[in-house]
Amino acid sequence: MIHPSAQPPAALESQLNERDAHGRHVTVLREAAVDALWPKEGGIYVDGTFGGGGHSSRLLEQQPAVRLVIAIDADAAAAPRAARLTELPGNEGRLRLFHRNFRELEYVVAEAGVPHVDGVLLDLGLSSFQLDEGERGFSFRHDAPLDMRFDQTHGITAADLVNTASAVELARILWIYGEEKQSRRIAAAIVREREKGPVSTTGELASLLERTVGGRKRSPIHPATRTFQALRIEVNGELEALSAVLEAATTALAPGGRLVVIAFHSLEDRIVKRFIEAASLTCVCPPDQPICTCDTIPRLRRIGKPIRPTPEETALNPRSRSAIMRVAERLDREGAVADQGSSA
Numbered sequence: 001m002i003h004p005s006a007q008p009p010a011a012l013e014s015q016l017n018e019r020d021a022h023g024r025h026v027t028v029l030r031e032a033a034v035d036a037l038w039p040k041e042g043g044i045y046v047d048g049t050f051g052g053g054g055h056s057s058r059l060l061e062q063q064p065a066v067r068l069v070i071a072i073d074a075d076a077a078a079a080p081r082a083a084r085l086t087e088l089p090g091n092e093g094r095l096r097l098f099h100r101n102f103r104e105l106e107y108v109v110a111e112a113g114v115p116h117v118d119g120v121l122l123d124l125g126l127s128s129f130q131l132d133e134g135e136r137g138f139s140f141r142h143d144a145p146l147d148m149r150f151d152q153t154h155g156i157t158a159a160d161l162v163n164t165a166s167a168v169e170l171a172r173i174l175w176i177y178g179e180e181k182q183s184r185r186i187a188a189a190i191v192r193e194r195e196k197g198p199v200s201t202t203g204e205l206a207s208l209l210e211r212t213v214g215g216r217k218r219s220p221i222h223p224a225t226r227t228f229q230a231l232r233i234e235v236n237g238e239l240e241a242l243s244a245v246l247e248a249a250t251t252a253l254a255p256g257g258r259l260v261v262i263a264f265h266s267l268e269d270r271i272v273k274r275f276i277e278a279a280s281l282t283c284v285c286p287p288d289q290p291i292c293t294c295d296t297i298p299r300l301r302r303i304g305k306p307i308r309p310t311p312e313e314t315a316l317n318p319r320s321r322s323a324i325m326r327v328a329e330r331l332d333r334e335g336a337v338a339d340q341g342s343s344a
């Protein structure tokens with residue numbers, strides 16, 4: 001049985017990240033993320049995770065002189081929402097949606113016909129729309145085929161994974177991507193279950209997880225929460241895509257351009273933090289080497305401290321409380337801060 005009342009902890013709410021207590025679509029850090037992009041007149045921005053379009057719409061509204069928003073989403077279902085946004089007065093021709101994986105950001109920017117962009121925004125995870133559509137298989141609260149792909153046009157589904165991966169591989173996925181302490185017990189139970197017949201639906205998997213670990217932990221979270229998160233991350237190659245897009249975004253940004261990333265769990269945030277740190281280094285010589293010989297040119301500089309939703313925002317949208325936003329600025333070819341006159 002699925003526990004309708006079980007609440008996931010903040011760290012695991014990436015799958016619920018943009019709905020308020022009444023289940024309405026609420027974009028996390030909507031104002032703060034757009035402010036951090038520092039939109040300028042004539043600027044071109046990438047919204048790498050268009051979703052419900054909450055950030056894109058705010059960007060177009062806040063800076064009516066923004067030339068173009070290059071929106072990307074792996075989910076074809078984002079298209080009608082983007083179409084509606086472009087039909088609003090003043091938005092015509094200012095937003096183009098690309099049904100692509102954001103790891104291809106550089107190619108998308110080239111396809112849009114622009115040499116560089118002035119900002120890239122990434123609001124990671126999945127949208128409330130995807131969670132709401134029971135048949136997408138993201139939620140253990142709806143019984144549906146176990147799919148979990150952002151892009152349903154290709155790739156393996158969560159059912160493929162659950163029914164074909166070895167016990168060792170499943171345990172690894174649950175341990176690393178779900179931080180699930182009972183990963184081996186769960187993996188063994190899945191393998192036993194599929195010997196009787198394939199595990200094909202979210203309901204079957206959730207029920208198996210309840211039987212396997214449900215009674216064992218005194219946890220406020222549903223016993224399926226960590227496993228569902230882990231399978232979703234693996235099915236979509238989320239962490240690999242994140243590493244790739246950070247590199248691609250840094251290349252695509254014009255000097256002075258901003259990289260703004262909202263993460264919802266520590267696995268994502270660690271990648272973002274380390275990427276910005278590494279790209280900001282001015283020297284990578286061994287610490288005991290007296291003179292720098294590496295000629296490292298930093299590509300980014302960190303802007304401020306990580307930003308979290310205000311108490312007001314988390315009160316309105318409790319599920320935003322796991323969000324953490326990091327901001328960096330693209331340096332010029334010499335590793336210097338760009339002339340702000342040209343980027344502000």
Ligand SMILES: C[S@@+](CC[C@H](N)C(=O)[O-])C[C@H]1O[C@@H](n2cnc3c(N)ncnc32)[C@H](O)[C@@H]1O
Nearest residue numbers: 027049051052053054055073074075101102123
């Ligand atoms: C949290 S939602 C974004 C919500 C959006 N900022 C808004 O205001 O409505 C994340 C979106 O990113 C998309 N997404 C996640 N990973 C992706 C990837 N690697 N490539 C392209 N889109 C991705 C998902 O399909 C989802 O629609």
